[in-house]
Amino acid sequence: xxxxxxxxxxxxxxxxxxxxxxxxxxxxxxVMYWYQQxxxxxxxLLFHYYDKDxxxxxxxxxxxxxxxxxxSFCFLDIRSPGLGDAAMYLCATSRLGASGTYEQYxxxxxxxxxx
Amino acid sequence: AQSVTxxxxxxxxxxxxxxxxxxxxxxxxxxxxxxxxxxxNQGLQLLxxxxxxxxxxxxxxGFEAEFNKSQTSFHLRKxxxxxSDTAEYFCAVxxxxxxxxxxxxxxxxxxx
Numbered sequence: 001x002x003x004x005x006x007x008x009x010x011x012x013x014x015x016x017x018x019x020x021x022x023x024x025x026x027x028x029x030x031v032m033y034w035y036q037q038x039x040x041x042x043x044x045l046l047f048h049y050y051d052k053d054x055x056x057x058x059x060x061x062x063x064x065x066x067x068x069x070x071x072s073f074c075f076l077d078i079r080s081p082g083l084g085d086a087a088m089y090l091c092a093t094s095r096l097g098a099s100g101t102y103e104q105y106x107x108x109x110x111x112x113x114x115x
Numbered sequence: 116a117q118s119v120t121x122x123x124x125x126x127x128x129x130x131x132x133x134x135x136x137x138x139x140x141x142x143x144x145x146x147x148x149x150x151x152x153x154x155x156n157q158g159l160q161l162l163x164x165x166x167x168x169x170x171x172x173x174x175x176x177g178f179e180a181e182f183n184k185s186q187t188s189f190h191l192r193k194x195x196x197x198x199s200d201t202a203e204y205f206c207a208v209x210x211x212x213x214x215x216x217x218x219x220x221x222x223x224x225x226x227x
Contacts, residue, residue: 004158006158031213040220040222041219041220042205042217042218042220043159043205043217045215048213048214050213088156090158090159092159094213096213097166099147099166099167100166101147101166101209102209102212102213102214103149103161103164104161104215105161106151106158106159106160107158108158109156109157109158111156
């Protein structure tokens, strides 16, 4: 089945130690997104790629970076995680559908713990 | 600017009772509307969507939502809930961009 895969599902890192979360997709979608979701809150868009074009949200901290080496893979790098970065990180993909909108498909998420 | 309001942060209900989760949006242009469901420690799953055509849309597991343009609403309903429906439900809106605007979510808690 075509899907969005996130590894690992659970990640523990130390305060200040760089960490990378990965996302891959078999849907061949040209748009990929990274969201941060804290407990009992809505997902917050950090940035997204439209093909190779990187689109950063205005309020995304510089501590968060992303790479998309090819259509299938996208990485989220947190350069110096703080305790406040503990959250669920969701990857999503989409493409322009016949309806004229982008329907997003989400991966299962990676829960990041910062100790 | 777009915004989505889910007035109810939590909705407790007994099994087999009907439920309605409310969603209102604001937008100056035509929109596309979505309901996503999130089970604990999982990602979001698309439950149903309104893109065009019939204003009443249904999911495979008995949920339905009706797009009401005059009231700018897209409420989610189910006539008889099951324990397994316990989850967080997010309403989302999109204009003709590749971004979604999410509501703050409604936690549906179904009790036996």
